[in-house]
Amino acid sequence: MNSKMEKLEKNVVKFEITVEENKFNEAVIKAYNKNRQKFNIPGFRKGKAPLNIIKSYYGVGVFYEDAVNFCIDDTYPEVIKENEIQPVAYPKIDIVTVEEGKDFVYTAEVTVKPEVELGNYKGVEVSKVEYPVTDEDVENELKAMQQKNARIELKEDGELVEKGDIAIIDFKGYVDDVAFEGGEGTDYSLEIGSGTFIDNFEDQLVGLKKGESKDVNVKFPEEYGKEELNGKPAKFEVTIKDIKIKELPTLDDEFAKEVSEFDTLDEVKADIRSKMEKTNEEKAKVEFEDKVVDAAVENAKIDIPEVMVKDETDQMLKELENRLKYQGLDLKSYYEYTNSSEEKVRDYMKETADKRVRTKLVMEKISEVEKVEATEEELKEKAKEMAAQYASKDLDKMADLILNAQRSILVQDVVNGKVIDLLVQSAKVVE
Incomplete structure (x- = not known):
């Protein structure tokens, strides 16, 4: 040959x-x-x-x-x-x-596979990322806990629906005097003022009594997501079955004892702040890393073949399909609900697919130039991290199985992590 x-x-x-x-x-x-x-x-x-x-x-x-x-x-x-x-x-x-x-x-x-011409990837200038926790953030979380622990009681007969109440309603919707699919509900709990329903639907129920009915006239948003409803005026026949009121607990030390392991409200607030700070720090860290990698990618020159973008789009579509399965949906239902199609979704994904391919190629090139490799010890540690997610009784055995079955994935994860660390450590933080 x-x-x-x-x-x-x-x-x-x-x-x-x-x-x-x-x-x-x-x-x-x-x-x-x-x-x-x-x-x-x-x-x-x-x-x-x-x-x-x-x-x-x-x-x-x-x-x-x-x-x-x-x-x-x-x-x-x-x-x-x-x-x-x-x-x-x-x-x-x-x-x-x-x-x-x-x-x-x-x-x-x-x-x-295209050649990658690296530009500047060490010492890139990236703006600082911070998400400080404010007193307002803490108070909002506390209010959410208060809402979650509210007592729900029925209003007396003859009392009116007010903002903040929960109206138990039956409803049926019509467009051009024809009932439409998904526009009907029975014994639905609707919090007035929550903005759950379209337009000013909820406002039109204020002032009604238990047992009363009303025709509520609204207009669907132009981008509602269903072609037959987008921008259409609609009428809903609504009946008030019951009216409930939320009774919020007082935010004091007793509340703290009931909803947490702490004895005082101040301790609850401190715990909320601590958890928020940890979450925000991780969010800022990930965002900063993304910025550093994006800068390195932007400085590189690559002529990406169209077939690589297509393959990545295929992968993204598969990922979407898998996420939908967990929700009991499929791609056909998704296209119908979003008034879309496979062609439109592919077109929407194309830019992200291109970026994903570009980023992967640049990361591979940097690891090659910098001679970044994954040691056996690092792979075992990564396998143990993955094994812990399965809550297995025998973590070592599960880690060995993962190491054998997913070795190439582990290598890529470890190498990418080390490349990101390298880029972050050399980056220049701009205030």
């Missing part, structure tokens, strides 16, 4: 590969052994007819399709390895010569 390589454009190469006649004949014999049971030739038991007899009946090329595939499967990977290229897609194969008594010749045109 011999081959010639030609660069067609920046990220595409073309090989002309020649397989010697004797090697091709061996592939024909292999194809014959694979398929001879299919042939029933007069004078021979099924599957026992010699190669030459079958060829005389069906033509010399009867086994060429499989023989060609055998040759390509044997030679193409070898050519890729010899020329040290990294394909990012399946090759486009064209047959040049396939004849009896001649060498088999074919071409393979393939898109390869």
Whole structure:
């Protein structure tokens, strides 16, 4: 076997590969052994007819399709390895010569991994990221705890619906006097003033009594998400079944004892602040890291093949599909609900897919230049972290299983983490 390589454009190469006649004949014999049971030739038991007899009946090329595939499967990977290229897609194969008594010749045109020209990635200037916890943040969290522990009581007959009340309602919606799908509910608990329902629906219930009904007129938002409802006026027939009122507990030390392990409200506030600060610090850390990586990526030059962006978009679509499954949905339902389509979603994802590919290539190049590697100890530690998420009784055994089954993923995680640390440590923080 011999081959010639030609660069067609920046990220595409073309090989002309020649397989010697004797090697091709061996592939024909292999194809014959694979398929001879299919042939029933007069004078021979099924599957026992010699190669030459079958060829005389069906033509010399009867086994060429499989023989060609055998040759390509044997030679193409070898050519890729010899020329040290990294394909990012399946090759486009064209047959040049396939004849009896001649060498088999074919071409393979393939898109390869692009070259990355790194720009400045050390010492990039990145603005400081901070999320300080304010007294207002703490108070809002405290109010949320207060709401969560509110007592709900029925209002007396004859009392009116007010803002802040919970109205138990039956409703049915109509557009152009026709009931629409999803516009009906029974014994629905609606907090007045929560903004749960569209337009001023909730405001129109203020002043009603238990047992009263009313036609509520509203307009759907232009971008509601359902083509048949977008921007349409609608009428809802609403009946008040009951009215409930929230009775909020007093925010004092007794409240603290009831809802937490602390004895005073001040201790609860301090705990809220501490947890918020920890969360905000982690958020700021991740955002700063993203900024540093984005700066390194922006400074690099890469001509990304379209096929890599397409493959990444495929992956993102698969991730979306998996998330939807957890919610009991599928892509078809998602497209209908968002008034979209696969084409629109792919188009929307394209920019993010391009960034993900670009970032991956830059990170790989930096790890190569800086000789960043994952040690066996680091891989074991990462495997233990993943094992802990499964709440396994035998963490060491689970970690070993993960290390064996997902080694390449662990290597990438560890190497990426070390590259990010390298970039962050050298970055210049701008106030």
